[in-house]
Amino acid sequence: MSLSTTIKEEARALGFDAVGISRVEDDGARCEVQGSRLTEHPESQTSNFEPRTSLPWLLRTRLSEWLRRGYHGTMGWIAREPARRADPQAVLNGCLSVISVGMNYYADRRPDERPGNGRIARYAWGEDYHGVLQARLEQLENRIKSLAPEAATRSYVDTGPVMEKGWAQQAGFGWIGKHSNLVSTRYGSWLVLGEVLTTLDLEPDEPAADLCGSCTLCIKACPTGAITEPYVVDARRCISYLTIELHKPGDEIPADLAPKLGNRIFGCDDCLDVCPYNVNATPSAEPAFQPTATSLAPDLEQLAGMDDRTFASTFRKSPIRRAKHAGFMRNVRLALHHLPVPFTDPSVATKT
Ligand code: B12
Ligand code: SF4
Ligand code: SF4
DSSP: OOHHHHHHHHHHHTTOSEEEEEEOOOTTOOEEEETTEEEEOGGGGSTTOOOOBOHHHHHHHHHHHHHHTTTTTTOGGGGSOHHHHTOHHHHSTTOOEEEEEEEEOOOSOOOOOOTTBOEEOGGGSSSOHHHHHHHHHHHHHHHHHHHOTTOOEEEESSSSSOOHHHHHHHTTSOEEOTTSSEEBTTTBTOEEEEEEEESSOOOOOOOOOOOOTTOOHHHHHOTTOOEEETTEEOGGGOHHIIIIIOOSTTOOOOTTTGGGGTTEEEOOOHHHHTOGGGGGOOOOOOGGGSOOHHHHSOBHHHHHTOOHHHHHHHTTTSGGGGGHHHHHHHHHHHHHHTSOOOOOOHHHHHTO
16 A cells, blocks of 8 residues: 555544645646646646646735735734745745645534524534644654654644645645635535645645536625635625634724624634535534534523633633634624514503
């Protein structure tokens, strides 16, 4: 069995649902863009072919344009060193391969959206995926080093300068959909991603084809018009950004967008929920991703009374911590403010 196959088996044994490998080409790689996919350019077979582009080149170009438009809003960290963020060789010296992994977090439950309840995005129904994936990626790194002691490795789960969706698509287990998230024919929209960068020269998988076709359901479903064009999200309009990232003192949710948040108090799944590829999504068996009672039916009145300490202990293991107490309370207050006005039967009112 090849080293690449063994590493993929080790990853699956650690509980990763999806795994694939990309080779890190330098900027001279001969590829072209088809939909959201990079493929080898047919003319690369000919001797006088001019190199077109590589994945780091494409990622750098996309990221730079996104930043130029200011779509990152207050997320200043993403604007630091865009060239490094787009190129694994600038993150790990001598990096030749990226081993991308995905974990299914889908729970086959419906949120309880009765009036008075808020709504929390699915990825935050259980424990924080960062810790769940990172611990296993470190085990994978240890296994790789025991199989190939000369290997240098570095692993991330949304924790480092790596553009995870692009590498996952290149590794073949899903494509970047028009909502800009990775979609898999097997797991739909419900994978969280991580990766190990390594100096090992592993066998790459075939990149995944873009299967969106003429569908635009996710773009139409977005309540704030944040998907400004296919594959491009203006974070400043995205409810996920507004309810999670915009939490520093003085950060206000713009008045024109606030009413559109409805009952959403942490993140948003609207563009993911409508994707036809979710029909085949299978529930995750991962205990850490099973929903808590609060995450399915968050009682707004009860949450509004939560002090800083209760917030910290209730959401100790949850991604909701990221919104901070003040940001989360602002979201809860907004949702309470936008609750539908309760219907009062005048005949009942006079009977008191
Ligand atoms: C910043 C960020 C956000 C921001 C900005 C979102 C965004 N689309 O960029 C905000 C806060 C809004 C956000 C929201 C969410 N996020 Co987020 N986020 C990230 C983060 C940290 C960086 C993403 C990034 O680089 N953005 C910068 C821009 C330039 O890149 P991009 O939009 O991704 O665009 C790329 C592609 O679309 C592609 N592309 C665009 N147009 C085209 C056109 C062509 C022709 C081609 C070829 C390519 C292409 O090129 C771009 C560069 O890669 C990643 C983790 C990571 N380190 O990668 C997680 C990540 C993307 N988020 C994740 C999740 C789960 C979410 C939410 C679903 C959470 C929620 N339920 O509320 C939402 C989804 C909103 C949405 N529709 O995107 C997951 C996605 C998993 C998956 N299956 O794809 C990630 C990968 C974290 C993880 N480790 O699992 N997120
Ligand atoms: S997460 Fe919500 S607000 Fe953000 S792009 Fe998707 S539908 Fe729009
Ligand atoms: S909803 Fe349609 S356009 Fe959007 S990601 Fe899914 S298949 Fe692609």
